[in-house]
Amino acid sequence: MTSDTEARTEEPTANDETIDASFDFSLASGVSGRYFKVAVGFLGIGLLLFLILAAKRVAPEFLGGIAFLSYGRLVPAATTLLLYGWLTIGLLGALFYMVPRAARSDIEDPALAQAGLGLLAVAYLGGAGAVLAGFTEGRRYLESPLVFDLVALVGLLLVARSISRVAKKATAASPVVWYAVASVIWLVLTHVAGNLPGFSGYTSQIQAAFYRSSLTGLWIASAAIAVVYYAIPKLAGRPALRGTRLSVLGIWSLGFVWALTGPAELTFGAAGDWLETIGVIFSIVLFLPLVVIVTDLIHGMRGAWANVHDRTSLRFLMAGTAMLGLYAVFTLLHALRASAAVVGFTDWVAALETLLLVGPFTFILIGLLRTAAPDVFGGPPRSGRAGYSLAALGLVATIGAMAIAGLQTGFTWAGAANSAEFANTGEGWVSTAGPLAGNYVVQLAGLVIVAVGLVLAVLGAIRSGSESLAADAIPEAAPDPELVLDVPPPLSKVRRYAYGFFALAALVVFLLPALESADPTLFADTNRQGSLAATGRTVYVQEGCAYCHSQQVRPIVTDVGLGPVSVLGDYANETPVLVGVQRYGPDLMHLGGRESDADAIQAHLQAPRETRSWSIMPDYDYLSTDDVAALAAYLVGEE
């Protein structure tokens, strides 16, 4: 092994290096290395917060009484760190590593790329800090205050410019370059569309749903697929995969479909039925691009699998790719009405989010970190076998536990409503919360194992070891002649299509439904400016109550007993809209109709476990008495 490494330093054996002997990618390697290191830093902090969250579900008093470590503030901080700090910066670093190599041209403006990195790091760190300090815009994944959104926008524009300038030099039909160019365009557009001001009420919920699907599919998934297209052939010592007709079909169907799955999370919501149906349809069609892309990869890699020496990197990449399918399955079951009636607002949502943050995309990114290690970190990665096994095992345990918890909760609610016991509210909640205690322990244990595995794998990539990445050079397989492109699409066409698909999705699942939902006749008054309840609402947003309590009654058996079914008018003029994500605690839409005693609610907020021993709500004794009183007034006045 050692001699192997030594030999390799003199005479690179990996195929790309042979091809690119005359090219020098030191600038790109330097830039991507910095991106990776910053991203890894974010991963570390993000995982720590993510673990604290899981621990707080098991032991609500853990690190209790500290304002900035309260559950509702940690949630947005952890997602900001992992989703933006780790995945976005990491995948941008991946693009800076891959695109110059695919285009056979080093980047020309490393200063621009590094300025972008600086701005993004400031924006994401600042955003996470702001929500911890209680400054939040309150919409999931869009919590950062406006000033940080603007800093991030400037950073993204610099990065996008830098990447497209290199990509323009590509001459070959390379899926890596296509996905890179398209995904960077989509990233900027998504950021703008999601943060566009001027939307209120349920309309802003539709905007946020579009943003989330677009960010996931058009940016994160597209960039991750670029990584897979690049890293797997490279590990096998093959030249870059050339685009075939399958690749073209893959990228365009992905670009067309994924953003349109946005309304899937609005099932049974207040928006039009047609919108929810669109979400369902495209959650089904989402399997099409995934099948095509995987087929294309397998086709392109015919005969080269045995050549992959670094099995750990390959495992990370393959497991990540396979988990894309799992992600699509979870999305579909969350969208289909029949299953959404069961899994909606349950731990199923947590499973989806966990997959997003530490699932397929994280695995794929780590696969690339290891593949790129010799160029970026100065040596081949250490054997990451243990890291991979732990991460995969832990993830199976966590996701499995969350899925089971979701089904269990959903059936409990529906069954209890059928027997008129209403386990979805008040004292009845004990039948929901009780059985989950053990499940949360499994989730915590699983996440600890995931975190250890990921940290081991990442450290193994950064601190060079003796793992051999060297693959025997192996020529490209002859592509199936019928799959060969007549004429590969030029990059200008890729760009046009990227804009076009984004505009189409934005029109169909964002702007049109926004217009429909903004009917002024639906506006209720609810102008409670300056009132105690208005102050209470501010506290509700600041403390992130919406991450554990929904404010949406759906027209299904599960929600019987929660009061009138939610309509658009219920959310009119609200900014941010507090529909919620998940019910770790009961729905609060019409709490006042069930519990009118504000003093009792205030007492419950300050010491939840004195009134209900099974509650997992944080103690809000760190808030001023006035704030808690205002919060209670807001909750009672919700009716």
Place this chain on the structure above:
Amino acid sequence: MEQFLRDLESSLGVPAELLERAAEARAEAAGSSAENVVRSWAGVDAAPAAAPDPSPVAPVPQQVVAPIEAASAPVTPPAAAAPVVAAGAPQEILSDLESSLGVPAELLERAAEARAEAAGSSAENVVRSWAGVDAAPAAAPAPTQPASAPAAPDPAAPTAAAPAPAAPAPVAESGGPGVEVLESEPIAEVEAAEDVVVEPGGVLAGFPGWLSAALLAIPILALSYVLIAPNGPGCGSSGQLAIDAETGLAENCDGTEYGVDATSFFTIGADIYTGAGKCAGCHGDDGGGGTGPAFAGGAVLVTFPTGSCADHIAWVEIGTDDWPEATYGANNTPVGGASASMPGFGELSPEDLAAVVIYERVAFGGQSLADAEADCGTAELEIAGG
């Protein structure tokens, strides 16, 4: 250079653009200029047409085609090179070929093995045939073959590299380590060459069969969802309930309050109404009438409007025979007029009487359940199990 390209285009049938890119790639590999490459091609002019049958040490134009074989060719993972050939292949022939072609015997051996597997023959036969025809090895891998052959083995199998027809030609012609040449220039040239050979078919042409099926099935599945439930499933499916227009509460699809359906006045009334010997016999299951007058479409509320539920109950309880007056109802309908006599249902309890009347008023009269219950004074009654 443009002139040469156009000449080549017409004589080869390959688009000039592709030729140019092939030339550039070749030039880059050879450290020459693209123009020189094109000139050298044009100098031989007719040669490319003979490409499928070149000698191993063919002139430059053969390059246009050769990389196809190269692309699928000779470097198999060491593990995949099974020793079977060595046992069966006549070493003399191989060494003869080695000296005459200048190709290492080992490569020939592996090429023969791969070719044999693709052709279903034995490696020995392949080697013999090469020796017999002498120049044949180069001709053997016709341009179409490498493309079609790899379809046979399982794409995921690690040994899939082996069966690709390995051609000695590219190794020989480059005179150096074949792999390097192949790697440095495959992209443009293979494309150019493929374009000579391939006439792409429809959109799905060349896709694996199962993939084409999946590509059709997935949208059809999605489409059928739209056709079956254009605006989502109706009330009653997927756990969906109806919504009361006034209160906004979720309710049963028949408009009754959710959770108390088994014991509501409405459902009890419905059971009684349709029971044997009761109302439905004369007034119809759907209230459309029969021997007795019709209730449907609000008719029942014309006779007993809102506020006169007590009269309605009394009429059902007493019937025509013992009715104390000549007319009944708000519109003074004559007793025993157009219709036959109605029996009294005094045997029913006050709760049941109220229930059946509520059912008639809600289901056929169109009164809301809440109004009917208030009207009929159910607050003072207690139904079984309620």
